[in-house]
Amino acid sequence: MRVDEHGIRHSAGDSVAIVQKPIRTCGDVHVVLPAYNEAEALPSLLARIAGSDLADRITVWVVDDGSSDGTGDCVGQTRGIDARLVSHPVNLGLGQAVQSGLRAVLAEAEPDDVLIVMDADDTHDPGVFPKMLAEIKAGADVVICSRFVSGGDDSTAPQWRRLLSRGARVVFGKVLHFDGVRDFTSGFRAYRVSLLSRATAHYGERLVEERGFACMVELLLKLRHCGPIVSEIPLHLRYDRKPGASKLRLGRTLKQYLLLLTRDRLAPVPFRKL
Secondary structure: OEEOOOOEEEOOOOOOOOEEOOOOOOOOEEEEEEEOOOOOOHHHHHHHHHOOOOHHHEEEEEEEEOOOOOOOHHHHOOOOOEEEEEEEOOOOOHHHHHHHHHHHHHOOOOOOOEEEEOOOOOOOOHHHHHHHHHHHHOOOOEEEEEOOOOOOEOOOOOHHHHHHHHHHHHHHHHHHOOOOOOOOOOOOEEEEHHHHHHHHHHHHHHOOOOOOOOHHHHHHHHHHHHOOOEEEEEOEOOHHHOOOOOOOOHHHHHHHHHHHHHHHHHOOOOOOOO
16 A cells, blocks of 8 residues: 555555545654663764754654663754653663653644654664655655565665564564555654544553564554554665664564464454544
């Protein structure tokens, strides 16, 4: 599924428009960076965000998840952009860092604003922000930077991570049937704030309950009850820029995915469309 420049949704291989949406406005941009011991990578990423053409519209929210290497200090040293710090006294995991970032943004953002979540380890390129916002303006509610569309590339990632993401694509794709989603586990996404506000009004603190990497899939599962339009753009993952080792634990993450699928099958669907 894609959304063209006129806000029209097309199925793969089809030339016939199936749903037409009006072109929508796009407000300010809030970038959430969940960070755990990323003092080495974070300054470079913040500098590249500050150097973008959109810098005057962007607020960066660094969620320091109990780091011990001075990650939070990087925020005060940032120049050229509005950078703010959200701190966890102890490490609570990626899911709770994402949740804290969402809450901080939703407390200030306007409905037409856009919230972007990306990794703080400098493997995601802020140069694609304009493409993400273009998809939002064209009618998308969620934009996923995807490894599995034309132009996507994760060849610099370790082989085991590539196998995990591809296995998750097959399993979640067959079980969930979420229109427009190929890359369920990508951590680089844009969301319309109005969509997140609707979902938060229903789920509250339960919007993100997973503590680990499965939180990205969990958030999609819960947002799907809002009936969002989802678009994907290519992700060029720059794992070669990552200064440290991966924090993802294969066995633990696989277990989280399986438990998440089980809970999703057993949990009742909201009684109304959110």
